[in-house]
Each structure stands twice: as structure tokens, then as C-alpha cells.
Amino acid sequence: MAFDVEYDDGLCILEPHATIRKANKISPSAKFERLEIEDSTRGGFFVHYDNGQTAEVSWSFVCELPPRTSKK
Numbered sequence: 461m462a463f464d465v466e467y468d469d470g471l472c473i474l475e476p477h478a479t480i481r482k483a484n485k486i487s488p489s490a491k492f493e494r495l496e497i498e499d500s501t502r503g504g505f506f507v508h509y510d511n512g513q514t515a516e517v518s519w520s521f522v523c524e525l526p527p528r529t530s531k532k
Contacts, residue, residue, distance in 0.1 A: 484516065491510045492507065495507055504517050
């Protein structure tokens with residue numbers, strides 16, 4: 461699973477769910493429940509899980525991770 465983030469300038473980034481889980485210390489057994497876009501400042505989004513945990517993901521978090529190089 462991954463989150464497809466599209467910016468106003470057309471840039472699209474596919475952010476792996478595993479990266480978001482790791483950065484927010486989400487329990488491996490937690491199941492995705494819903495996604496909430498942060499409306500007031502448009503600073504990012506929240507991923508809510510069935511165990512009550514919430515991952516906070518800022519747009520800058522998505523942009524600052526370097527792309528992986530593919531192994532050929």
C-alpha cells in the first residue's frame with residue numbers, strides 16, 4: 461500500500477505506507493481505517509488506524525525523502 465501525493469505544480473510522489481508507519485511508530489498490527497487531509501493549513505495529512513493510533517504526515521516529509529535508486 462502507498463499514498464499517491466500530487467502537488468499543485470503537478471509533481472506526483474508515491475509514498476510507501478511502510479515508510480509512514482515507521483516514521484510514526486505505528487504498531488505493525490494496526491489496520492488502516494481512514495485518511496484525513498489537514499484542511500486549515502494544508503500542511504499534510506493524517507492516517508488513522510483501527511487501534512486509535514494516528515500517523516501525521518507533512519507534505520515536506522513526503523518531499524524530503526530521497527528517491528531510491530533501482531537495482532539493475
